[in-house]
Each structure stands twice: as C-alpha cells, then as structure tokens.
Amino acid sequence: MDNRWTLTAAVGLVVAVIVAQVNCSSSSLKRVTKAQVLGFDWKNCGQPDDPAVLKSLNVSPDPIAIPGGLTASAAGSTSVQLAAPLAVNVTLEKEVGGFWVKVPCFEEMGSCHYRDACDILNQLIPPGQDCPEPLHTYGLPCRCPFKAGSYSLPQSSFYLPYMDLPYWLTNGNYRVQGVLGSQGKELGCLKVALSIHSN
Numbered sequence: 001m002d003n004r005w006t007l008t009a010a011v012g013l014v015v016a017v018i019v020a021q022v023n024c025s026s027s028s029l030k031r032v033t034k035a036q037v038l039g040f041d042w043k044n045c046g047q048p049d050d051p052a053v054l055k056s057l058n059v060s061p062d063p064i065a066i067p068g069g070l071t072a073s074a075a076g077s078t079s080v081q082l083a084a085p086l087a088v089n090v091t092l093e094k095e096v097g098g099f100w101v102k103v104p105c106f107e108e109m110g111s112c113h114y115r116d117a118c119d120i121l122n123q124l125i126p127p128g129q130d131c132p133e134p135l136h137t138y139g140l141p142c143r144c145p146f147k148a149g150s151y152s153l154p155q156s157s158f159y160l161p162y163m164d165l166p167y168w169l170t171n172g173n174y175r176v177q178g179v180l181g182s183q184g185k186e187l188g189c190l191k192v193a194l195s196i197h198s199n
C-alpha cells in the first residue's frame with residue numbers, strides 16, 4: 001500500500017476507531033471470535049503477487065495515548081499505478097470481554113465498503129490544495145493517481161487531540177483490515193492491530 005494508506009492506518013485510523021465507537025450500539029454487535037492479547041502489529045494480508053505492499057510501519061507509543069503525541073514511520077510500494085475507482089473494504093474489530101467484535105458501518109465509519117477512495121480523498125483534500133503535513137514536506141502524494149513506485153515516510157510526529165468521549169469507548173484493543181481493489185482485482189491487503197489508552 002502507498003503512504004497515503006499507511007498514514008490512514010497510523011493516524012486516521014485512530015480517529016475512525018473513535019468515531020466508529022461513538023456510533024456503535026451493543027445491540028448491533030453480533031459477530032464474535034476469540035480474542036488474543038496484543039499490542040501494535042501489522043502485516044500484509046493479500047496474495048503474494050498483490051501489486052501494493054507495505055514494507056514497514058512503526059508507531060509509538062504502545063498503547064497509543066489520546067490525547068498525546070504519536071510517532072510514525074512507514075514505507076511501501078506499488079508496482080502498478082493506483083487510480084480511480086479505488087475500492088476499499090474496511091473491517092474494524094474491537095476487543096470486548098475477550099472477544100473480537102465487528103464494528104458495523106455507520107455514517108461511513110467502522111466496517112465499511114468504499115466504492116472509490118480517490119473520490120473521498122478529493123473531498124478531504126480538494127485538488128489544487130497542498131497535501132497536509134508531513135506529506136507535503138516529504139513530497140508524498142495525497143490524491144489519485146498514485147504512480148507505481150516506492151513511497152516512504154520518515155519518522156514523523158503527530159498530536160492526537162483530546163476528545164470529549166468516555167474512556168471506555170476509546171480504551172482497548174482494535175484490529176483493522178483494509179482490502180484495496182480496482183475493477184474486481186485485488187491490489188493489496190493490510191491488517192493492523194493496535195491498542196489505545198485514553199485518560
């Protein structure tokens with residue numbers, strides 16, 4: 001996966017997790033599987049010949065603190081250009097009482113299918129506007145198309161702001177899987193596990 005998605009995993013994910021949890025009622029939590037204890041971890045989960053792969057991803061501290069500083073670095077590559085329409089299927093799970101519970105999709109957050117991530121990026125960062133830091137500094141792209149090649153984000157610092165949410169909503173262990181595809185072909189798959197601690 002390229003860097004824009006790496007960033008999504010490292011930073012946007014935390015926000016997505018939180019928003020998803022706000023919108024998540026226990027009555028809609030149905031699918032459960034046995035959970036294991038874990039900290040931050042990641043892996044590519046696609047076919048060996050998937051064109052988009054992540055090569056490294058480092059995030060600290062572990063658990064991630066909210067509010068607090070976050071340091072992340074990442075590298076990845078794609079052997080094909082990633083262009084619209086770029087479908088993304090996200091599966092988000094939270095550990096609840098020792099089991100992994102799938103967080104349903106609600107208002108575009110949680111375990112959702114996105115038909116075109118390029119479209120979403122264009123809405124978040126209108127064409128013509130500079131890419132947000134630290135992408136801009138390192139000359140990394142933030143909109144489609146993403147050219148074939150290698151991308152890397154050197155160690156960068158972020159700040160995760162205080163959010164007015166009950167701690168039990170954000171505290172805990174999460175797993176997220178993202179599958180990237182275009183025109184029926186899988187391009188890449190990434191799984192990330194992380195723990196969040198909020199005060």
Ligand SMILES: *[C@@H]1O[C@H](CO)[C@@H](O)[C@H](O)[C@H]1NC(C)=O
Nearest residue numbers: 087088089113179180181182
């Ligand atoms: C996303 O899920 C839908 C429904 O299961 C499937 O048709 C589609 O191929 C999936 N897309 C990707 C990129 O995995």
